[in-house]
Amino acid sequence: xxxxxxxxxERREDHADASVAVRAxxxxxxxxxxxxxTEAELDAYLSQLYGNAAPVNGARMxxxxxxxxxxxxxxxxxxxxxxxxxxFTGLSYQLRVVANRADRHNVIVCTLCSCYPVSLLGxxxxxxxxxxxxxxxxxxxxxxxxxxxxxxxxxxxIAVWDSTSEARYMxxxxxxxxxxxxxxxxxxxxxxxxxxxxTALV
Amino acid sequence: MTYQxxxxxxxxxxxxxxHTRMPRYVRGHTGEVVAVLGxxxxxxxxxxxxxxxxxxxxxxxxxxxxxxxxxxxxxxxVDLWESYLDQP
Numbered sequence: 001x002x003x004x005x006x007x008x009x010e011r012r013e014d015h016a017d018a019s020v021a022v023r024a025x026x027x028x029x030x031x032x033x034x035x036x037x038t039e040a041e042l043d044a045y046l047s048q049l050y051g052n053a054a055p056v057n058g059a060r061m062x063x064x065x066x067x068x069x070x071x072x073x074x075x076x077x078x079x080x081x082x083x084x085x086x087x088f089t090g091l092s093y094q095l096r097v098v099a100n101r102a103d104r105h106n107v108i109v110c111t112l113c114s115c116y117p118v119s120l121l122g123x124x125x126x127x128x129x130x131x132x133x134x135x136x137x138x139x140x141x142x143x144x145x146x147x148x149x150x151x152x153x154x155x156x157x158i159a160v161w162d163s164t165s166e167a168r169y170m171x172x173x174x175x176x177x178x179x180x181x182x183x184x185x186x187x188x189x190x191x192x193x194x195x196x197x198x199t200a201l202v
Numbered sequence: 203m204t205y206q207x208x209x210x211x212x213x214x215x216x217x218x219x220x221h222t223r224m225p226r227y228v229r230g231h232t233g234e235v236v237a238v239l240g241x242x243x244x245x246x247x248x249x250x251x252x253x254x255x256x257x258x259x260x261x262x263x264x265x266x267x268x269x270x271x272x273x274x275x276x277x278x279x280v281d282l283w284e285s286y287l288d289q290p
Contacts, residue, residue, distance in 0.1 A: 094240060111225050111227070112223060112225060138270075139267075139271055139274070141276050142276070157275070157276065157277070158275075158277075159276065159277050159279065160276055160278045160279065161262075162279065162280045162281070163281070164223045164224075164225060165223065165239060165281030165283070166239075166240075166242050166260070167260075167262075167281055
């Protein structure tokens with residue numbers, strides 16, 4: 001049985017050092033206690049958000065674009081329609097795909113929070129949400145990319161896309177040289193999450 | 203929708219006392235519209251629970267790093283709602 005003092009102690013507990021999972025669970029418990037959501041609703045939401053979310057989805061779209069010029073055109077003009085062609089329907093955002101070229105490299109960031117096409121790339125990596133990545137990518141992208149191991153030629157233009165609206169950005173990497181014989185599935189296996197963010201080449 | 207791709211726009215140099223999606227680092231700066239994204243509810247109104255939030259065109263606006271930071275050769279493209287922008 002909990003005494004009022006115990007309850008008081010519990011409320012004063014500082015969660016700042018607790019793991020993210022523990023803090024998220026505390027928040028869920030508060031929402032449920034306040035009648036704002038039920039356990040089942042939270043489970044259903046998270047399952048819908050993350051159930052099929054994985055970078056293999058974006059990778060399949062990139063591989064299709066490498067092998068099918070009409071699909072590439074659609075992907076760059078209407079990302080949602082292109083996603084739907086591969087079965088990724090009902091995106092909760094407008095998808096905008098930006099293509100790397102020999103003379104221009106693209107990289108995505110969300111300086112205000114952590115906007116990201118979760119359903120096509122999976123949950124975002126911790127560094128994507130870090131203050132360092134968010135603040136430095138718009139200021140000195142070449143240095144940030146070098147820290148990821150990506151050193152671009154000095155004459156390659158870098159285009160940074162800051163996801164501040166209801167649009168979500170994804171990078172279409174350049175198809176690697178020497179892959180002319182590969183089938184679409186094998187090509188998709190080459191595409192990494194970081195390649196779709198723009199912090200790596202494929 | 204007021205602007206077309208290619209239009210030169212300037213971000214308003216204001217400091218709202220409420221939520222906004224207008225990043226501070228582009229305020230007062232001039233850029234070029236590269237895409238019209240669609241019409242969406244203005245987050246500034248939505249976050250404050252305004253009963254009839256404004257629905258506005260949103261644009262992808264490209265800025266030169268040298269203009270934003272004084273140095274750098276890259277570009278930064280930021281999505282900005284219509285009321286964040288003025289004609290320079």
